[in-house]
Amino acid sequence: MSKSFTRALELTGQYAGLIAFTIFTTFPFIWATSVAISADPGNIWLFPGAFLPTDPSLVWFKRVITDIPFKDYLLNSTIISFWTIFFTVVISVMAGYPLARLRFPGRGLIFIGIIATMMLPSEVAIIPNFVTLKHIGDFFEATIGYKLIGLNTFPGVFLPGVAGAFGIFLMKQAFEQIPQDLIDAARVDGAKELQILWRVMVPVSAPSIAALAIFTLVNAWNEFIWSGIVLTSRDKYPLAVGMFNDLTGPFAVSTSMVMAGIVLSVLPVLIFFALTQRYFISGLDGAVK
Amino acid sequence: MKTSSYTAIAYLFLAPALILMGVFTFWPVGYNAYLAFNDYSIADATATWNNFAHFKYLYGEELFHDALKNSLLFLLVVPVIQVAALLVAKLVNNKLPGMTFFRAAFYIPVITAISIAGIVWLNVYKYDGILTWFLQSLGLIEEQINWLGEPEIAIYMVMVFTFWKGIGYYMVLYLAGLQSIPTEVEEAAVLDGANAWQRFWKITVPMVKPTILLCTLLSTIAALKAFQEVVVLTRGQADTYTALYYVYAQAFTNFNFGRAAAAGLVVTFFCVLLAIVQFRFFGEKK
Structure with missing residues (x-):
């Protein structure tokens, strides 16, 4: 042979x-x-x-768009994902910087505390967070007459998840790789810590921040359990919750419509994935957290 | 003076993260443990000590035992998904044309929302769904089977969905491991006349052993925590309760927060135990 x-x-x-x-x-x-x-x-x-x-x-797609508030769900998903990314990036960048670059008492303890949260099953926090959000909502209702944060609000959906060990750890690692000379030069020029962070650290770490933003977007967009628990009114549902409820409930009888709804829901994710796939499947990135 | 000014700045920068984690990550640990020993009334938000009643109840309840059993049964996914992910990673880890396409195709289930993917699979698994038709046209079965409705098979069907949804994730982790193997090693083995099967077992497997360990632990923890697929596919019908689904159902269909917290505490205990093992293995390497 x-x-x-x-x-x-x-x-x-x-x-x-x-x-x-x-x-x-x-x-x-x-x-x-x-x-x-x-x-x-x-x-x-x-x-x-x-x-x-x-x-x-395309008749079934038209039926989905007219019979199901698909566009509202899409908008809700976009809003929730946007704020999730915004807060996750800001909080992770701010927390990652001192952990990577400043010496201060308690640093080791705080870092271990943050890493330890990775061991806890986050699902167990669902019930306590539900209770906490109810109280926070009541508090806002009583003081400012408006539920800024609470059950059935968007901040209630995204705030519990934005400060996470993964993001902080990722940014800490990115900041550790920046040469000390760069920081020293900025300090000599009289830059304050906030300026160093914003003008030096953030631009140099742009690839890591992009990676964090992309992973956060996918997680926020696909999140299903917690949003379904916190949000109670249909007009606030994101895609993953709204489409699931509609397509397994009132519209389940028409398989054609169910499938059209699924294609419409998957399409935004697929387009996004096509544009950013190297972050997910190149294999070399920090996939192993 | 220098240090003290840094201390203030450091804590200022850390404050948002620490406050949010304090409220939504650390507080729940304590509060969940507290709830587990109390009867919680949702209407007036009061908790009353109940002398371990929840744990006594769980100890004797068959549904919870079945849920734990199913969670253990779910561990069957671990070896299957690991072997398959490693094989698939091996197949796409080369410079042949089309590999980006295949990697993307295997990863699509991972980036799809579990609820949306679940709806398609509900239709695949229907008694007159595409799986029944497929097997009938091959002549393997004659009857129409309600794949998610039969208690003997439903939990395995849920596992197939978990496998489908998760394999791309582990493939990428293995890909990272495979790419760290120097190509010379494999080339030398080819020159020595080793066939693909021998190369896989004698070179690939030993060299990605750290990744295998990591992925096995990750998927073991994930298998013990599996419940979203149950929410989406069966809602616990046909004997498909898993441990965390029990927690979820007790909390948000039964509205018994105390009992749910107690069951959650049991699950947490096992997860932390496994996580400690994981950190022992990989702590230094991170």
Whole structure:
């Protein structure tokens, strides 16, 4: 058996395996897409037939947009994700800087405390945080007459998660790699700590901040359990909660509509992923936190 | 003087993180433990000591025992997902055309919201869904099967979903491990006449052993904490309660916060135990 023949055999096997596995990971979405763009739902449960659209049209997408407040959900997801990213980045940058670059009493203890939170299952905080948010909401209601933070508010959704060990640790590591000379030069020039952080540290660490923002966006966008508990009115639901409730509840009877709803929900994530995929799958980034 | 001024600045910078973590991360640990020993009334927000009643109840309740059993059963996902992720990572870790596409295809389930992905799978698993039709057209089954409705198989179907959703994540971790193996090692083995199977077991596996350990621990913890897939797919029907789903259901369908907190405490205990093992192994390396 010649060497090139063995190589060709190996390659064929490799691609066969890859294609088989691609079918496994993507078939639900391919099926959903095919059903969603078929005006006629007659074939959607037949095995190979369902994967080919019959009578292609966008009619089911129009039904989703008119019958389900899809655009409201999309807007809510965007608002929640935006504030989650904003606060996560600001808080992680501010906390990462002193932990990486300043000497002060209590530093070691604080760092260990933050890292220790990674051991706790965050799910167990759901009940206490629910109670805490209820009290905070009552407090705001009583003092300023408006529930700024509390149950059924957007800050109630994102505030509990924005100060996390992952973000702080990531920024601390990024700041540790910056040469001390850069900081010393800024200090000699009379820069205050806040100026050093904002003018020197942040621009140099832009790639790490981008990575943190991207991971935070995906997590915030996909978050489902906590938002579903905190938010009680339908007009505040993000996509992951609103679409799930609608597509498993009142609209579950029309599989075509369910699938169109799924395609519309997955589409923003896919577009975003196509633009930023090197952050996720290059394998070399700090994926191992 | 210099140090003291830094101290003030450092704590000023740390203040937002410390306050938020204090309220939403550290306080819940204590409060959850407190709730576990009390009867909590949601209406008037009062807690009354109940002399371990929740723990006594959990000790005797079959549903909680089944939930714990299912969480342990969920550990079956760990070896399967690890072996598959390593194999897949190995397949996409080369310079052949199309590898970016395949990596992306395997990663798509990871970045999809679990609720949205769950809806498609609900339709895959329906008694007249695509899985039934697929197996029927292959002639493997004759009856229509309600995959999420039969107590004997439902929990395994949930595990298949977990596998589908998570494999891309571990693939990326393994990819990082594989990329640290110098190519010369493999090339030398090829020259020595080692076949792909031998190279995989004699070179790849020993050299990514640290990644294997890390991923195994991560997925063990994730398996013990599995409950979102249950919320999405079965809502605990057909014997699919897991430990954390029990906590969730007690809290937000039964509104028994105290009992839920007690069950949560049991889960926390096991998770922290595993996390300590994890830190023992990887503490110095981080």
